[in-house]
Amino acid sequence: MSEELVNRCECVGRTFAQLKAYESFEQAQQATGCGAECEGCVPYLKLMFQTGETAFAIDDPRLP
Numbered sequence: 731m732s733e734e735l736v737n738r739c740e741c742v743g744r745t746f747a748q749l750k751a752y753e754s755f756e757q758a759q760q761a762t763g764c765g766a767e768c769e770g771c772v773p774y775l776k777l778m779f780q781t782g783e784t785a786f787a788i789d790d791p792r793l794p
């Protein structure tokens with residue numbers, strides 16, 4: 731099984747690379763609704779705004 735990277739909010743159909751254009755997680759969520767549906771992407775989105783990276787292993791060790 732190949733390793734899948736988490737690189738988008740599936741619920742709103744936006745990649746982390748697109749969402750990175752916003753200043754913060756809160757602004758991205760206000761503008762697009764990302765992270766407000768299943769919330770599965772929220773820890774990755776927060777890590778994205780901390781690190782500037784736009785793709786993460788599903789079990790990234792930096793996740794809370």
Ligand code: FES
Pocket residue numbers: 738739740741742764765766767768769770771772
């Ligand atoms: S994947 Fe982002 S809210 Fe569901």
